[in-house]
Amino acid sequence: MLEYYINDILRSLFVLVIIGGGIYTVLRMNRNRIWHDVFRQIWSVPIARISFGVICLYLFVFLLDSISYPLFKEVNKKHVFVNSRTLLEVIYTPAREESYSAPMAKYQFTDKKMENKGIHPAGTNINGEDVLMNAFKGIKVAFTIGGLTTLIILPIGIFFGLIAGYFGKGADTTVTYVYSTLACIPEILLLIALMNIFGNGVLQLCIALGITSWVGLCRIVRGETMKQKNMEYVQSARALGQSHFRIIFKHILPNVMHIILITSILRFSGLVMAEVILSYLGLGVPPEIASWGIMIDQSRGELARDPMVWWNIITAFSFMFILILSVNFFGDTIRDVLDPRTRVKGVKA
Amino acid sequence: MVQNRSKFLLILILLILFHSCSNNPYKKEDIAGPILLSAYSSELKYVDPVKSYYSYEATVIDQIYESLFQYHYLKRPYQLIPCLAEEVPEPVVKDVMIKEPYQPRRFDRDKNEIFQKRTIQAISYTIRIKKDIYYAPHPSFTFNKEKKTNTRRLKAGDFLYAFKRIADPKLACPIFPVLVPKIVGLLQFYQYNKEALITIQKGDTLESIALKYYKDKKAASLISRLNKGINNKDLKPGKTKLLIKKPTDYSYPVSGIIIHDDHTLEILLKESYPQILYWLAMHFTAPMPKETIAYYRERDLKNQSEEMRLAIPFYLPYPVGTGPYILASRKPRYEIVLKKNPLFRNEFYPEEGMQEDRRKGLLDDAGKRLPFIDKIIFKYNPEYISVWNKFNQGYLDASGIGKEHFDRIIGENKRLSDRMRKKGVRLESSGASDIFYYGFNMLDPVIGGYSEKKRYLRQAIARAFNVEQYKKIFRNRRGIIPQSPVPPGIFGFQEKVESYNNFDLKKAKELLIKAGYKDGIDPATGKPLEITYDTAVSSGDSSASRPHLKFFKEQIEMLGIKVRIAATDLNTYRKKILDGNYQIFESGWLLDYPDPENFMFLLYGPNGTVKHHADNRANYDNPQFNELFEKMETMENTDERFRIIVQMSDIVNRDCPWIYLFHSEDYYLFHKWYQNVKVTDLINNSLKYKKVDPPLRMAYIKKYNKPVYWPVLLFFILLGASFIPAILTLRRKYR
Structure with missing residues (x-):
């Protein structure tokens, strides 16, 4: 019995630690004068404020859906684990219907009257599940895929980018060769091949996406490192006799950090969309998990139905659209603020 | 000279534009003649009769090849x-x-x-x-x-x-x-x-x-x-x-x-x-x-x-036979054209039929020489929706009804909607001689086996599955729920079988206790029993199959059992089936010939997939059943045979290697100019009996294909409107 609690607690803790870590880092950076200025500049852009609010809302739902506790039932005087229940399910527990029903409708498609009319703000799908709930659950999948993949990409991309950019010559040739080769294979084709090897699953999907998408980050970090390594501060560090390792991680890395931040945020939306495309091809997450890609895939036949079932695709689409739009706006603002070339005049220093 | 050429080009472009101002996918003479306009959805793989095994191939090649015998077009049961x-x-x-x-x-x-x-x-x-x-x-x-x-x-x-x-x-x-x-x-x-x-x-x-x-x-x-x-x-x-x-x-x-x-x-x-x-x-x-x-x-x-x-294996790339039609042309993924065979023997439309055939006018052409149609054009239409649209426009003579449209076209009492009837569309339905089912792998140590306990477990699962609900959600209530493996229209069909495991959750839970899994808990581990549903998910039909999987999972999990869905690609799935490495699967069977043996053999022991690489995917092997099968196999359709079939059904229902899903029921729509149609899923060479009335078709096409101009106009207005901001900006800049 305890093992189930530990299981759930560990899973919840993992998410809490990552999100808490993120908040802590931001707060910590805020103490630094330069970053404090940067945050103030970002905050002064209205669209960024709105986007940030939206992202926080999504994060909140993600958090609710990630914190879970186990449910038991008693059989033969023993407690038997049934499943985990998330906080989201506690707050929002829609009734289960037979089959399709339109948003706020009184009747289902099977002509069965619903017990409580209008309790499904976004209708139900063919299995009678609440579409809004599925869309909420889709947030978890999207953030897991976006976040986990970013965690996979970051070390690979940064490490190889720094190495290649700093040492040049053989190291550079090798790394460039590897990522050029990867970049030559059409991304979707490579993803399909990898998914066929790994099988369906969220973790597998993250790994596959990680393998295909570290190239962009690596390329940018490499370029930036090449630029930085000829700057005076690196040269003076070298003259002082510091080791390569120290130079790379102590001096260059902090100076390419802003680029990594921007790229990761902008890439995040790409990853969320990749999941949708793969699910549409039947290669994404396993069939029983609710994700936006699966909802959109599902609606392929539903749009041709008569009467049309539009709420599945519209709900999934708007959830995805709003998230990606917010992330992109937010990412753009960060770039504008951090990149001296695009720094907008109106933003107060 | 240059001016002349540009004028010429302009006229040419206009000509092309106006020429293609029609949604007609055929040549004009084709829709005006006694020609059948049909569709096909999968490219034919083989046209060699020795290898072709799919019904979509048979609809084409069976018009070209003929065999020693055929089925009477009108008489039922098949003769x-x-x-x-x-x-x-x-x-x-x-x-x-x-x-x-x-x-x-x-x-x-x-x-x-x-x-x-x-x-x-x-x-x-x-x-x-x-x-x-x-x-x-x-x-x-x-x-x-x-x-x-x-x-x-x-x-x-x-x-x-x-x-x-x-x-x-x-x-x-x-x-x-x-x-x-x-x-x-x-x-x-x-x-x-x-x-x-x-x-x-x-x-x-x-x-x-x-x-x-x-x-x-x-x-x-x-x-x-x-x-x-x-x-x-x-x-x-x-x-x-x-x-x-x-x-x-x-x-x-x-x-x-x-x-x-x-x-x-x-x-x-x-x-x-x-x-x-x-x-x-x-x-x-x-x-x-x-x-x-x-x-x-x-x-x-x-x-x-x-x-x-x-x-080396060599298959005939072009069909040559004695049949009423010859293959005139074939463009892969585009069209197949069949033409009348000039040397076709004298064959005549049947003079006898069933009672209702005379009323329906199916005997009006009795005794006339076959075939009636000069040419058949099959157009490649992989998506149902395009078939449906072309049918409505009159460019296809027949269409099935997808479940997307079913509720609108067919009402509660299984009658055609007024809108379609006004168009002169005719509805035909037929109970198909097929069966769909979920099967248990009888070789599996958990779910298979012939002991009482294993039997109860399978019966419990079968009783927990609400087929009626399944039919309602996924099949528009179409189809008959089987109670034995023999479908309607075949000798040995029974409407009601006493031993049938009908949906009854309470009973299912009792059976589960008898099987030793109270509330679905496996006493050996103290955790819920987990069973695996194996399926092949290909990218094409994932959106269609996913709700089915979910439905199955939720139904069975009412018992407290856990269902794991193992979705793999088709090749892995086939390998699993051949190795016997699966627990539950879905399958179906469409008859080869109208005989109960053709369905019972799916459960005959020596046809086991794992041991004998034949069609008994459940690997069901009950000596008692096998013995009865061998006896029934070679019998004529007598009362004795019927009794044996009843006995066999009881054995199957008791052992419960299958959860029955449905015998499908197909609905087809035909335009009024398409005549002599009797729906069947066994007679593939039926096109020679059919007839079209081209003037009726021409009138319909004219009536229902009036061009609509306003979207084009709207497009140009919007295009014009989109320039306005640009013009405004330019003006502001220059001022």
């Missing part, structure tokens, strides 16, 4: 009538002297084979073949003066050749495993031509072996490939055994098929097997002219020796 044969023969039990070749074969001085003669008792079918039948014109035949074209009269030998092709190991005919134990001599032919192991002699090289067997040195690479890439260095005289594919020797006789003269054929069976006549009504046994095969072998395998040509 066999002669097609190429003079009459349907009766089996005769008699002593027959057969001529078998010696092992090894012996020849006299004139190279004539010497046979060993032997008398056996056999079931004999003597079939007389119609005399005046010619093949459709084809360049592979020599010029026939009487018919003034390249053709040939049908001979009994063509049937023998077709049977030899069925038994040809290279061609892997799908019905061979069924026929082989039945027809005398077929197995010998197969074994003689099978792959062979040869022992290496001193001085042999791959090239010399290739030269010896294939008369072609280049075939050495083929031998190497067959033997895991062996090369000359690995050959050890006296020790190494090489696998080679023997060139199929069509001169090897089949002792059980005797040709008395050009128009009489005798088929000998080892045991009573009345279903043989049904097989003789399918395209597998259609007569095959030797010269046509030789013609295409010569054309397509130009650079190879004759032996090589016979050692």
Whole structure:
């Protein structure tokens, strides 16, 4: 019995630690004068404020859906684990219907009257599940895929980018060769091949996406490192006799950090969309998990139905659209603020 | 000059624009003539009757090939009538002297084979073949003066050749495993031509072996490939055994098929097997002219020796038969066109039918010469929605009804909606002779087995599955819920079976306790019992199958059992099935011929997929059932047979290797100009009976295809409007 609690607690803790870590880092950076200025500049852009609010809302739902506790039932005087229940399910527990029903409708498609009319703000799908709930659950999948993949990409991309950019010559040739080769294979084709090897699953999907998408980050970090390594501060560090390792991680890395931040945020939306495309091809997450890609895939036949079932695709689409739009706006603002070339005049220093 | 040219170009563009201002996918003369406009959704893989196994292929090629028998178009239950044969023969039990070749074969001085003669008792079918039948014109035949074209009269030998092709190991005919134990001599032919192991002699090289067997040195690479890439260095005289594919020797006789003269054929069976006549009504046994095969072998395998040509599988790329139609043109993924066969024999529309056929006007053309339609155009339409739209526009003569539209088109009482009826559309429905089911793998240690407890477990799962709900959600309430494996329309169908495990959750839970899994908890682990549902998810149909999986999972999980869905790609899934590495699967079966044996054999032990690579995917093997099956298999449709079928159904329901889903019920829509249509899922050569009325079609197309201009106008207005901001900005800038 305890093992189930530990299981759930560990899973919840993992998410809490990552999100808490993120908040802590931001707060910590805020103490630094330069970053404090940067945050103030970002905050002064209205669209960024709105986007940030939206992202926080999504994060909140993600958090609710990630914190879970186990449910038991008693059989033969023993407690038997049934499943985990998330906080989201506690707050929002829609009734289960037979089959399709339109948003706020009184009747289902099977002509069965619903017990409580209008309790499904976004209708139900063919299995009678609440579409809004599925869309909420889709947030978890999207953030897991976006976040986990970013965690996979970051070390690979940064490490190889720094190495290649700093040492040049053989190291550079090798790394460039590897990522050029990867970049030559059409991304979707490579993803399909990898998914066929790994099988369906969220973790597998993250790994596959990680393998295909570290190239962009690596390329940018490499370029930036090449630029930085000829700057005076690196040269003076070298003259002082510091080791390569120290130079790379102590001096260059902090100076390419802003680029990594921007790229990761902008890439995040790409990853969320990749999941949708793969699910549409039947290669994404396993069939029983609710994700936006699966909802959109599902609606392929539903749009041709008569009467049309539009709420599945519209709900999934708007959830995805709003998230990606917010992330992109937010990412753009960060770039504008951090990149001296695009720094907008109106933003107060 | 330049000006002239640009003017010319402008006129040309306008002409092209106006010419294509129509949604008509056909040539004008096509829709105006007695031509059938049809659709197909999957590209034909084979047009060779020995290999083609799918019903979508049969709808095309069965118009071209004909077999000895066919089904009566109107009569139900289905009745066999002669097609190429003079009459349907009766089996005769008699002593027959057969001529078998010696092992090894012996020849006299004139190279004539010497046979060993032997008398056996056999079931004999003597079939007389119609005399005046010619093949459709084809360049592979020599010029026939009487018919003034390249053709040939049908001979009994063509049937023998077709049977030899069925038994040809290279061609892997799908019905061979069924026929082989039945027809005398077929197995010998197969074994003689099978792959062979040869022992290496001193001085042999791959090239010399290739030269010896294939008369072609280049075939050495083929031998190497067959033997895991062996090369000359690995050959050890006296020790190494090489696998080679023997060139199929069509001169090897089949002792059980005797040709008395050009128009009489005798088929000998080892045991009573009345279903043989049904097989003789399918395209597998259609007569095959030797010269046509030789013609295409010569054309397509130009650079190879004759032996090589016979050692690799070669399928006919173009169908040639005696049927009412010939293949006029075929463009892959675009269209297939069939034309009337000018040499088609005199065949007439049936004069008898069922009672309601006269009322429906199906007998109006009684006694008229077939076929009625001159040309059939099949257009490639992989998506249902485009079929539906073209049907509504009048560019297709018939359409199924997808479940997307079903509720709008067919009302509560299964009547056609007023909107469609006003258009003159006709609805036909038919209960299909098929069955869909979830099966348990009886070899599985958890879910399989024949002990009481395992039985209760399966029954519990079957009772927890709400089929009625399934039908309501996924099938628009279409279909009949099976209570035994035999579908309606087939002898042995029972509407109500006492032993049927109907949906009853309370009962299911009780059964589960009896099975030793109270509330679904496995006492051995203290955790819920987990069972795996194995399925193949291909990218094409994932959106369709996902809700089904979910539904199944949720239904069964009501018991407290956990269901894991193992979705893999098709190849892995097939391998799993062959290895017996699965617990629950979904499957279906559409009849080959109207006999209960064709459904019960899906549960016959010696047909097990794992052990015998046949169609019994549940690997169900109950000695009692097997015994009854063997008894029932060869019986005529008597009361006794019915009793046995009832008994078998009870055994199946008790052991519960299947959860029944449905016998499907198909609905079709036909335009009023498409006549003589009787819906069936067994008769594939039905297009010759059908008729179209082109003026009616033309009128319909004119009425329902009026161009709508406002979207074009709207588009241009919007396009214009989108310039306004740009113009405004420009103005501001210049001011």
